[in-house]
Amino acid sequence: MSSTVKVDIRQLPHGEGLALPAYQSADAAGLDLLAAVPEGTPLILGPGKHAMVPTGLAIALPPGFEAQVRPRSGLAAKHGVTVLNSPGTIDADYRGEISVILINHGEAAFAIRRGERIAQMVIAPVVQAQLVPVVSLPDTDRGSGGFGSTGR
Numbered sequence: 001m002s003s004t005v006k007v008d009i010r011q012l013p014h015g016e017g018l019a020l021p022a023y024q025s026a027d028a029a030g031l032d033l034l035a036a037v038p039e040g041t042p043l044i045l046g047p048g049k050h051a052m053v054p055t056g057l058a059i060a061l062p063p064g065f066e067a068q069v070r071p072r073s074g075l076a077a078k079h080g081v082t083v084l085n086s087p088g089t090i091d092a093d094y095r096g097e098i099s100v101i102l103i104n105h106g107e108a109a110f111a112i113r114r115g116e117r118i119a120q121m122v123i124a125p126v127v128q129a130q131l132v133p134v135v136s137l138p139d140t141d142r143g144s145g146g147f148g149s150t151g152r
Contacts, residue, residue: 018115045081053101070083087122
């Protein structure tokens with residue numbers, strides 16, 4: 001079961017003419033974000049390099065929601081290009097442009113062209129924690145076992 005939430009979106013001047021983010025299937029969780037780089041001037045991402053890619057969009061999330069910027073699996077699988085700070089978080093009170101930090105883990109340079117789908121944005125509810133200082137924590141079977149402590 002899915003529900004909807006209203007999100008105001010503003011297309012910035014350098015994003016004009018690009019399609020708004022869209023779900024690519026009826027049950028998709030993420031809206032595809034497009035690169036708003038200049039027409040005819042792709043951003044070349046060399047191997048091992050990263051860059052902040054503009055989307056030409058700003059949004060107004062309602063209180064109690066966030067937007068997560070996540071990689072597109074096709075870019076990662078085919079080219080080694082992914083979102084560096086994955087998932088990136090857009091807070092409900094942020095009104096600036098959405099940018100995507102992409103990194104090229106592949107062996108070849110990758111050209112990011114205007115209108116190319118570069119990431120996906122997932123709108124999600126937020127739960128804020130109320131931290132309660134205590135002297136000790138309740139015991140569990142795992143205890144303080146860290147990385148790899150529950151298996152391979």
